[in-house]
Amino acid sequence: MAPPHxxxxxxxxxxxxxxxxxxxxxxxxxxGLLPEQFTVLGLDRQELDDEAFRERLDGDCREFLGTDPDAVAWQSTLQSVYHMTVDVTDPDMYPRLAERLAEMTGAGGLVPNFLFYLATLPRFFAGITAGLGRVGLLDEAGGNWRRVIVEKPFGHDLQSARDMNRQLHEVMGEHQIYRIDHYLGKETVQNILAFRFANSTIEPIWNRQYIDHVQITVAESIGVGGRGRYYDQSGALRDMIPNHLLAVLSIVAMEPSNSFNADAIRDEQTKVLRAIQPFSHDEVLTSTVRGQYGPGMQADGTHIPGYREEAEVAPDSKTETYAAMKLMIDTWRWAGVPFYLRTGKRLPGRYTEVVIQYKHAPNIMFRDSLLKRENVPPNTLVLRLQPDEGIGMNFNAKIPGHALNLGTVQMNFRYDDYFEHAPATGYETLLHDCMTGDATLFKRADNIEAGWELVDPVMEVWSALPVHDFPNYAAGTWGPAAGEQLLARDGRVWHACEACRADVT
Ligand SMILES: NC(=O)c1ccc[n+]([C@@H]2O[C@H](COP(=O)([O-])OP(=O)(O)OC[C@H]3O[C@@H](n4cnc5c(N)ncnc54)[C@H](OP(=O)(O)O)[C@@H]3O)[C@@H](O)[C@H]2O)c1
Known part of the structure; x- marks a missing residue:
């Protein structure tokens, strides 16, 4: 149960x-995780009273409550919300907000613990927190807590992320700042920690002696939808890699911490990000790939427009909708093991997975048989983060018959087969964690900056060398040829996702 706030x-x-x-x-x-004394105060520029705000939410949110929503819980939600009309750029708004909160906690009898959620445009983040600080709303001296959830994107490069951290630290302590990355709220991402560190058979083979390489894919089948203006400024690299992909990488690659304490875990995650070999400008050319989709076709034959034809996208846009890179981590555990990351829009499916590819087994036993070493596929462990959440282990088995032929088979764990769990976005977990003061799944200032430190040189080289071949992949395909070559040069291939096949047909 969260405390009153x-x-x-x-x-x-x-x-x-x-x-x-x-x-x-x-x-x-x-x-049953919210206390009786819990209230939401929603702020925007709309002229609405509390009742009209509730009615609007009732109409707007129902489709996102899942199938067969609980009517009592939904009524409790609606009755807990209030509205205030504000323009966050108006300095006079902050004393008014302080007054309204004082009324709610004074005559209204609510407890003055405040959780501020910055679900607005990033350009307002610094101004809002400065305004809150000015009127004392971030002050914890009275014994009540004050926390701020900061949405992504957290900066658009290293310097802007540093500036934002500095501005936030001017008005509050790091322990009050909850930088959200909803990927970290996903059960399957957290389960990587359980899988690695709660099983004695997994961790001993989670290192360079056994693992050949790691692949992390976040594939989207959709285009930019209504986000054209934002996306055209951002691109796949900024939008996905410093946050979601590096968040997953840091959990896959971190060392065990000596407790489940928020700082102990985040120390290990930051350490691993800091151990990634920084890209020299030359390495950006050889170890990263960018792409942009052109028109294409869905599996059912429907025409898909190219990125440059999307609403609010420049017709000659140079923004990438696909990014891939090869990273090396300079730690004892990972020396020599490449981590290949890729993300893109308008790929043939929507899925997120981590593939751990093990080294080839020595082929001594089979060398006199018809089998050749290269014909024996290596074992792979596939952590399916979404959809079809679960873990699969691909290994080789003898195909029944007189000849010694091998086939690859799978041991498969699916969440749905073992656990009853309602579909969740990650926000439920993260909101509740913030309410209870658990920052483990939120990003710390150093962690955010370590991500941007890695990505900054890539952005520098990409913007200094304009692309000439965009669009370089057709919508509905696996991205540019250079994305395949990134692995092919090392004698490797991207793992073919099984779940996404269902998505495209
Ligand atoms: N949407 C998502 O699924 C998603 C996912 C991950 C992260 N995020 C992040 O979440 C944040 C919000 O995204 P969004 O998609 O919800 O944006 P959005 O739909 O554009 O909403 C922006 C909100 O800010 C309010 N606003 C704008 N100017 C204002 C002003 N001067 N004073 C007061 N309120 C103002 C708007 O209210 P009025 O115009 O009505 O005043 C609106 O409520 C962004 O940082 C985004 O990157 C969003």
Missing amino acids: IMVIFGASGDLNRRKLIPAIYSLYRD
Whole structure:
């Protein structure tokens, strides 16, 4: 159960609040995790009273509550929300907000613990926190807690991330800042920790002696939808790699911490990010790939427009919709083991997975048989983060018959077969963690900066060398040829995802 508090959401009319935050609050009510003394104050520029705000949410959010929503929990959610009309750029707004909160906690009898959620445009983040700081709303001296959840993107390069960290630290302590990456709220991502560190057979073979390489793929089948303007400024690299892909990498590659304490775990994650070999400018050319989709075809024959034809995208846009890279981690555990990362839009399926490819077994026993070493596929462990959440181990077995022929088979664990769990976005977990003061799954300042340190040289080289071959992959295909060559040069191939086949047909 979360302690009594007021959650103040900046950006109450926004997409994130409608699709993720209010539905997550509903889930927490349904699961009995919110106290009686819990209130949401939604802020935006709309002229609405509390009742009209509730009605709007009722209409906007229902489709995101899952099938067969619990009517009592949904009513509790709606009754807990209030509205205040504000313009965050107006300095007079902050004393008014302080007054409203003082009324709610004074005459209203609520407990003055405040969770501020910045679900608005990133350019407002620093101004909002400065405003809150000015009127004392971030002050914990009275014994009540004050926390701020900061949405992504956290900066657009290293310098801007450093600036943002400095601005936040001017008005509050690091322990009050919860930088959210909803990937870390996903059960399957957290399960990587359980899989690695709660099983005695896994960890001993989780290193360079056994592992040939690691692949991390975040594939999206959709285009940019209504986010063309934002995406065209950002691109696949900025949008996905410093946050989601490096978050997954840091969990896959970190050393065990000596406790489950937030700082102990985040220390290990930052250490591994800092151990990634930085790219020289020449290495950016050989170890990274960018791509942009052109028109293409879905598996069912439907035409898909190219990126440059999407709404609010420049017709000559040079923004990448695909990014891949090869990283090397300079630690005792990972020396010589490449980590290949890729992400892209309009790929043939939507899935996120980590593939651990083990080294070839010595072929001594089979050398006189018809089998050749290269014909024996290496073992792979596939951590399916979404969809079809689970873990599969591919290994070789003898095909029944007189000849000694091998076939690859799979041991498969599916979450759905073992656990009853409602579909979740990650926001439920992360909101509840913040409410209870557990920062383990949130990013610390150093962790964010380590991610940008890695990506900055890539952005520098990419912007200094304009692309001439965009679009260089057709929508509905696996990205540019250079993405395949990145692995082919090392004698490797991207793992073919099974789950995504269902997605495209
Ligand atoms: N949408 C998602 O699924 C998603 C996923 C991950 C991260 N995020 C992040 O979450 C944040 C919000 O994204 P979003 O998609 O919800 O954006 P959005 O739909 O554009 O919503 C922006 C919100 O900010 C409010 N706003 C804008 N200017 C304002 C002002 N001057 N004063 C007060 N309120 C103002 C808007 O309210 P009014 O215009 O009504 O005043 C609206 O409620 C961004 O940082 C985004 O990167 C979003």
